[in-house]
Amino acid sequence: SIFKIPKNQAAFLPNKTYPIHHGREYYLASLDVFHQLHCLVGYLLPFIGTDAVYKEHYDDPHADTDHVSHCIDEIRQSLIADASVNVWQWSDDLSLVLGYSSQAHRCRNFDKLRDWVRERQIDHWSDIKVFVGDDLPFPPIIS
Structure with missing residues (x-):
């Protein structure tokens, strides 16, 4: 999920972000937790072949599928609980x-x-390959 934050909030981030190229009063933000969930659900799940996974450890032909599903759900829950906001x-x-x-x-x-x-979703994708200079202090403002 890509969203926007105003410049005065971006100034307090511990890690520098950059302005949206079509609206410099806002800065682009994407929290890692949503990227991690996207990677897990969108890309990892389709590539896990349950036929061979853990087959050498289980006699039950369905145990591998159940175990992989369990492990993936554990990872999903961990990502949500930890919810990285970088x-x-x-x-x-x-x-x-x-x-x-x-x-x-x-x-x-x-x-x-x-x-x-x-609440802060941007209306359209911002080009992440366009560098937009700014005057935010780095390291951030500490108050």
Whole structure:
């Protein structure tokens, strides 16, 4: 889920984000938790072949499917419980915006977080390959 935050809020983020190229009063944000859930549900599930997974450990032909489903649901629950709120950052090396796995993480209330993001949804996709300079202080404002 891509959303927008005003510049005065972006100034307080611990990790720098960047302006939306078609509206510089707002900054682009995407929380890692939604990217992680997208990766898990959209890409990981279709590639897990349950025929071979754990087959050597179980005699029950359905145990592998049940076990994989259980494990994936455990990962899903963990992502929701941990709900990373790190924003994506501009990478000079790659010339695009992306998430960094080395950022600090903190637990959140997922339902409140999801509602907060939905209230700030952007109307259309912002081109993440367009660098937009800005004057936000970095490191961030600490008060």
